[in-house]
Amino acid sequence: MSMTTADKHKTAGLAGVVAGQTAISTVGKEGVGLTYRGYAIEDLAREASFEEVAHLLIHEDLPTQHQAGEYQCRLMGLRDLPDALREMLGWIPASAHAMDVLRTGCSALGCLEPEHRQADQEKIADRLLAALPSMLLDWHLTHEREARVNLRTTQPSLAGHFLQLLHGKPPADRERQAMNVSLILYAEHEFNASTFAARIAASTLSDFYSAVTAAIGTLRGRLHGGANEAALDLIRCFADPDEAEAGIREALDWKVKIMGFGHRVYREFDPRSRVLEPWVESLADTPERRRLYEIARRIVDVMWREKEIFPNVDFYSALLYHFLGIPQALFTPLFVLARISGWSAHILEQRGDNRLIRPDAEYIGPEPRPYVRLEDR
Ligand code: COA
Numbered sequence: 001m002s003m004t005t006a007d008k009h010k011t012a013g014l015a016g017v018v019a020g021q022t023a024i025s026t027v028g029k030e031g032v033g034l035t036y037r038g039y040a041i042e043d044l045a046r047e048a049s050f051e052e053v054a055h056l057l058i059h060e061d062l063p064t065q066h067q068a069g070e071y072q073c074r075l076m077g078l079r080d081l082p083d084a085l086r087e088m089l090g091w092i093p094a095s096a097h098a099m100d101v102l103r104t105g106c107s108a109l110g111c112l113e114p115e116h117r118q119a120d121q122e123k124i125a126d127r128l129l130a131a132l133p134s135m136l137l138d139w140h141l142t143h144e145r146e147a148r149v150n151l152r153t154t155q156p157s158l159a160g161h162f163l164q165l166l167h168g169k170p171p172a173d174r175e176r177q178a179m180n181v182s183l184i185l186y187a188e189h190e191f192n193a194s195t196f197a198a199r200i201a202a203s204t205l206s207d208f209y210s211a212v213t214a215a216i217g218t219l220r221g222r223l224h225g226g227a228n229e230a231a232l233d234l235i236r237c238f239a240d241p242d243e244a245e246a247g248i249r250e251a252l253d254w255k256v257k258i259m260g261f262g263h264r265v266y267r268e269f270d271p272r273s274r275v276l277e278p279w280v281e282s283l284a285d286t287p288e289r290r291r292l293y294e295i296a297r298r299i300v301d302v303m304w305r306e307k308e309i310f311p312n313v314d315f316y317s318a319l320l321y322h323f324l325g326i327p328q329a330l331f332t333p334l335f336v337l338a339r340i341s342g343w344s345a346h347i348l349e350q351r352g353d354n355r356l357i358r359p360d361a362e363y364i365g366p367e368p369r370p371y372v373r374l375e376d377r
Helices: 005-014 041-047 050-058 065-077 083-091 098-112 118-145 158-167 173-186 193-203 208-219 227-236 241-253 271-283 287-307 313-323 328-352
Strands: 025-027 034-036
Touching: 034 041, 034 050, 041 050, 041 173, 041 271, 050 065, 050 118, 050 158, 050 173, 050 328, 065 118, 083 098, 083 118, 098 118, 098 208, 098 328, 118 158, 118 208, 118 328, 158 173, 158 328, 173 271, 173 313, 173 328, 193 208, 193 328, 208 328, 227 287, 227 313, 227 328, 241 287, 271 287, 271 313, 287 313, 313 328
Parallel strands: none
Antiparallel strands: 025 034
């Protein structure tokens, strides 16, 4: 039976289609809310470290105090990269897209430390969690400083480690905490496009690295992870809130999509952006930052007034990362460094009860017709 236009519209982009079961997170139940294995995102962001959350996702429970310390030590011990990988990253030009660097680095690690048996899958998840930040910063800093850099710090958290390597000095507590919160908010989000890509690859019984590589490639797009970079461009192109208001109204008249707004699942607001906004405000402590923050607030007001569309996590994370002195090109890769925890959890879950993911398509091409030989065409 063929689909009607109304059916087609309903299922376009698989919107509203339940494509499988998960015990990892809930997104937008009743239109609002986000939970990781039953814990509200607001509680995790207020109380937990990103490493605790990664443990919750990958190893299925919050660690005890003892396990938390051990887990952080284990991850610190997994940060070093093989020399061959560092050399290879050195060959990638500074002009490359940072997401391509991570995609390539992940794939290369899969050649150097392949998955021989499925029993190692949790070790590979932890290895990627610790090694992806090293890949990104090795490539970025080597080009920036035109020399090989020392990738070791004594910072136990990814948030502190990343900021210290990037800026060459330990971050202030507030900055480390803000970074930690953003990583928690980006860690997991049910059947979003990149996670679904990872699950599809895993469902073919492919290896762990291939599934993550597929996910990184999928997250790269502007409708998904790439939105945070585009959101900063938008905020920065206005001189003040009034100019922003006029510019956004005009863009909406032209039916331009405003990056960092809207969501496929949430209907009323994105809970992640509500958690992030106060952190952005607290870091807006210079006149220039305040100006950008006021512009952002006005864009949020206009979007709600004109279209009832709310900011998603990418809108405020763009400003947060900018205020933390992170180069714009690293915004989407940071999303990877956090989301690897959620992707890994989903790959493990898919493998735990696997069936090949292979939907049907409705054929809308030509009727059956006879083949005409080349010389007769
Ligand atoms: N700016 C302006 N209008 C938007 C919008 C945005 N960011 N997001 C949605 N809309 C409008 C659409 O134009 C459409 O209006 P219409 O019915 O009059 O045509 C309606 O809202 C539904 O949008 P649609 O694109 O069909 O929703 P979707 O569920 O397919 O897309 C997103 C969801 C996230 C891809 C979409 O909101 C978007 O492109 N946002 C910008 C990119 C972004 O921030 N991505 C990160 C997501 S976390």
